[in-house]
Amino acid sequence: MTEHPNHETQITIEGFEQVDSLVSSVTVYAPKSKPSEEEQSRVYDCPNCGATTAYDVAGGGVACEHCGYISPVKSKTLGKIADEFEFTLETISQAERGWGIKRQGLHCNACGAELSLPQGVISTSCPYCASNQVNLTTSLEVFIQPRFLIPFKITIEQTHQLSKTWLGKGWFHPDELSASSVIRRFSGIYLPFWTFDANVTAHWKAQVGYQKTVRHYNASQKRWETRTKIEWRWENGTVPINIDDHLVTGSSSQHISHKILEQIYPYQMKDLTAYHPDYLAGWQAQAYETTLTDAWETGKQAIREAAKEACYQDIPTSHVRNFSMTADFADESWRYILLPVYLAAYKFEDKTYQIMVNGQTGLVAGQKPVAWWKIWLAIGAFLLPGLILGLIGLPLLLVGGAGILPIGAGIILFGIGIVLSIMLYNKARQSEAK
Amino acid sequence: MMVQQVTPLKIIEEGQRLWDSDRQPAGCTHCHRTFLAHDSHIDSSCPLCRIGHLEPQALQINPAEPERMLPFRIKTEHLRSIFTQFSSGVWIKPEDFTTENLFQRTQKIYWPLWLVDSDVKGQWQMEAGFDYQVESSKEYFQDSQWRSRKIVEDRIRWEPRLGGIKYHVDNVPVPALEEHQNRQQMTGAYRLENAGPFHLDQSNDALIEAPDLPPTDAWPLAKPQVNKKLSQVCAEASGAQHSRNFSITAKYQNLNWTQFLLPMYTSYYQDDEGTPQILVINGETGEIQGPRLASQKRGWRIAAIIGGIAAVLLLLALLGFLISPIFPPASILAVFSGIFGFTAGIGALIPAIWPSQWNRKNQSPVIIKRD
Numbered sequence: 001m002t003e004h005p006n007h008e009t010q011i012t013i014e015g016f017e018q019v020d021s022l023v024s025s026v027t028v029y030a031p032k033s034k035p036s037e038e039e040q041s042r043v044y045d046c047p048n049c050g051a052t053t054a055y056d057v058a059g060g061g062v063a064c065e066h067c068g069y070i071s072p073v074k075s076k077t078l079g080k081i082a083d084e085f086e087f088t089l090e091t092i093s094q095a096e097r098g099w100g101i102k103r104q105g106l107h108c109n110a111c112g113a114e115l116s117l118p119q120g121v122i123s124t125s126c127p128y129c130a131s132n133q134v135n136l137t138t139s140l141e142v143f144i145q146p147r148f149l150i151p152f153k154i155t156i157e158q159t160h161q162l163s164k165t166w167l168g169k170g171w172f173h174p175d176e177l178s179a180s181s182v183i184r185r186f187s188g189i190y191l192p193f194w195t196f197d198a199n200v201t202a203h204w205k206a207q208v209g210y211q212k213t214v215r216h217y218n219a220s221q222k223r224w225e226t227r228t229k230i231e232w233r234w235e236n237g238t239v240p241i242n243i244d245d246h247l248v249t250g251s252s253s254q255h256i257s258h259k260i261l262e263q264i265y266p267y268q269m270k271d272l273t274a275y276h277p278d279y280l281a282g283w284q285a286q287a288y289e290t291t292l293t294d295a296w297e298t299g300k301q302a303i304r305e306a307a308k309e310a311c312y313q314d315i316p317t318s319h320v321r322n323f324s325m326t327a328d329f330a331d332e333s334w335r336y337i338l339l340p341v342y343l344a345a346y347k348f349e350d351k352t353y354q355i356m357v358n359g360q361t362g363l364v365a366g367q368k369p370v371a372w373w374k375i376w377l378a379i380g381a382f383l384l385p386g387l388i389l390g391l392i393g394l395p396l397l398l399v400g401g402a403g404i405l406p407i408g409a410g411i412i413l414f415g416i417g418i419v420l421s422i423m424l425y426n427k428a429r430q431s432e433a434k
Numbered sequence: 435m436m437v438q439q440v441t442p443l444k445i446i447e448e449g450q451r452l453w454d455s456d457r458q459p460a461g462c463t464h465c466h467r468t469f470l471a472h473d474s475h476i477d478s479s480c481p482l483c484r485i486g487h488l489e490p491q492a493l494q495i496n497p498a499e500p501e502r503m504l505p506f507r508i509k510t511e512h513l514r515s516i517f518t519q520f521s522s523g524v525w526i527k528p529e530d531f532t533t534e535n536l537f538q539r540t541q542k543i544y545w546p547l548w549l550v551d552s553d554v555k556g557q558w559q560m561e562a563g564f565d566y567q568v569e570s571s572k573e574y575f576q577d578s579q580w581r582s583r584k585i586v587e588d589r590i591r592w593e594p595r596l597g598g599i600k601y602h603v604d605n606v607p608v609p610a611l612e613e614h615q616n617r618q619q620m621t622g623a624y625r626l627e628n629a630g631p632f633h634l635d636q637s638n639d640a641l642i643e644a645p646d647l648p649p650t651d652a653w654p655l656a657k658p659q660v661n662k663k664l665s666q667v668c669a670e671a672s673g674a675q676h677s678r679n680f681s682i683t684a685k686y687q688n689l690n691w692t693q694f695l696l697p698m699y700t701s702y703y704q705d706d707e708g709t710p711q712i713l714v715i716n717g718e719t720g721e722i723q724g725p726r727l728a729s730q731k732r733g734w735r736i737a738a739i740i741g742g743i744a745a746v747l748l749l750l751a752l753l754g755f756l757i758s759p760i761f762p763p764a765s766i767l768a769v770f771s772g773i774f775g776f777t778a779g780i781g782a783l784i785p786a787i788w789p790s791q792w793n794r795k796n797q798s799p800v801i802i803k804r805d
């Protein structure tokens with residue numbers, strides 16, 4: 001601290017800045033706030049050749065394709081220590097604006113998706129529907145700014161190999177699938193996610209049944225017998241549950257399949273990095289469509305079901321009735337983060353399919369077209385042994401009692417065939433489902 | 435570097451009149467407490483020890499004219515009920531322990547605090563606490579259905595703040611008596627915010643106790659109070675509702691010491707040994723504190739009377755038994771006399787034992803708060 005000659009106290013402290021004081025004779029200094037997002041806005045041009053630069057996954061920095069210039073991203077990997085935010089009434093009602101770099105909103109006329117794209121891009125393929133009918137919109141909604149992200153670790157080239165391997169798996173898909181054009185249409189996108197933490201204390205109360213063996217005298221049989229009886233007792237218990245980084249997507253299910261997205265979980269939060277606009281240079285990024293409060297409602301529903309499950313596990317027997325519980329939430333916090341996903345949408349026999357690759361771990365999931373003739377053939381194969389045995393058994397039954405065995409075996413095999421057929425059919429439907 | 439400017443000590447001469455009034459310094463010959471007394475108070479017993487008496491004497495500390503005072507809110511007419519309530523709990527009281535005696539011996543006193551003013555200039559830092567609210571929830575599962583209840587919790591967000599200050603601190607109350615802490619315990623808390631400016635005529639019928647803690651000795655006690663006031667100012671400047679870990683490096687200049695007078699009543703009763711037992715009443719709240727003793731002497735006396743009656747009854751019983759062979763109905767008298775005599779004999783033990791038990795339980799002064 002240094003004193004100013006005119007006796008007004010002037011303080012020079014690193015990391016502090018003067019703020020408004022409500023008392024005239026007192027000066028107040030507070031920790032410097034982060035520079036506003038407008039100040040951080042930047043255009044990604046190569047300082048050597050002036051060409052447009054973009055984040056390069058392999059190089060781990062902003063790179064120029066033309067001259068090979070690369071600038072590492074000045075951001076720290078924070079992992080689990082990344083700040084979490086409370087559900088303050090202020091936070092719930094307010095949202096911060098801005099992305100940190102100048103990006104523009106694009107609206108897909110085909111599926112209605114809202115995209116945030118680097119400045120200068122006037123058209124692109126929509127990663128959700130593969131449509132090229134994309135037009136610039138005037139503005140996006142007010143956003144809470146993402147503070148953390150996990151950068152892409154998987155390159156576009158790697159996704160080609162991963163998806164090819166994935167598409168080649170499974171016998172009931174079209175043979176020509178792995179050779180389709182899917183690989184050429186991957187686009188990397190940062191998708192919005194909310195993560196939630198909470199300490200939940202669950203108190204349960206229920207009637208718990210314990211099996212008991214009872215001896216009784218059977219007067220008609222004139223002998224002592226045993227039978228099993230369930231004895232019901234009121235019991236209660238408390239189960240503490242720690243919820244850490246419960247993930248809820250911020251994308252609307254209208255634009256992205258949550259089912260497929262959940263199949264490429266988990267993400268390793270140890271790679272969580274402080275948000276820096278450099279990571280988004282040349283990549284697509286989607287702002288959240290599900291608000292914090294809506295996402296928390298979704299998360300809370302999943303958490304309370306997990307709490308209920310934990311309570312049931314706390315009960316020593318499987319006989320439970322009149323179960324009730326309360327789940328006290330405490331220390332709830334949230335983060336708004338961006339996670340890397342490669343998306344591809346492709347058409348096969350006039351149908352559109354989605355495929356996703358986890359941009360951090362390389363896990364692949366998605367819709368795969370089904371060669372239904374293979375499915376029907378397999379179902380036929382499952383049912384045929386039972387039918388044949390039945391057909392053999394019928395005439396034998398007419399001749400003598402020997403037919404009962406093949407008929408019985410036929411019925412069993414037919415039953416097994418039906419079960420397997422249903423399972424296969426469902427799996428095939430799931431494979432095509434969004 | 436800290437600079438202190440303390441009003442120089444002055445000796446007030448014996449018989450010297452103060453504050454353009456007839457008050458003069460007087461001290462107790464036993465406890466040596468000093469007062470600013472009217473002539474009528476001279477030679478009266480000391481209201482705080484009731485052993486010595488007040489005599490004119492010189493003062494070593496200049497009792498600067500008071501700036502503020504807390505008026506007596508408890509009027510004299512309220513005292514009877516306070517004394518009655520105080521003494522009513524004691525079964526076998528000393529004869530001197532009566533409401534009337536206590537009322538007649540009441541003395542009004544103002545006792546002092548210092549009021550410090552200071553110009554402060556320096557640098558401060560603290561953790562400023564800002565109130566905010568968070569939303570939490572409690573989920574209920576019953577009859578296969580979930581219900582949700584939102585809960586809003588108040589929390590404090592602590593943030594570092596620092597800065598400079600150039601501020602005039604006014605009227606910070608600090609102890610002016612060596613026995614301040616003890617006195618505060620005796621009187622209980624005062625609501626200082628009810629104070630008004632000092633008017634000499636409002637204190638006419640009261641003794642004013644003089645400070646015995648000089649400003650130089652009071653300053654180490656005053657400084658934390660001044661800093662506490664500054665922490666409130668800095669929190670207010672920061673827009674914060676709370677502060678903690680406040681520290682300041684400052685110069686304290688132009689220190690000015692005046693007095694703040696607090697009202698109290700004293701009275702007393704004499705115990706079995708004739709020792710005065712002092713009672714103190716907060717002049718603002720009516721809270722009374724003092725020893726509430728029972729009389730062992732009276733206890734013995736009552737026990738002796740009951741014991742005497744018991745002895746007579748037992749003698750009667752004995753006599754009845756002796757003459758019953760000659761006069762059989764006398765046996766009835768003997769039985770009844772025996773029973774009553776025995777009961778009375780046991781009963782005589784109660785007043786003999788009770789006072790010592792009571793006094794043991796009530797060794798520390800009793801506090802009775804006024805509703």
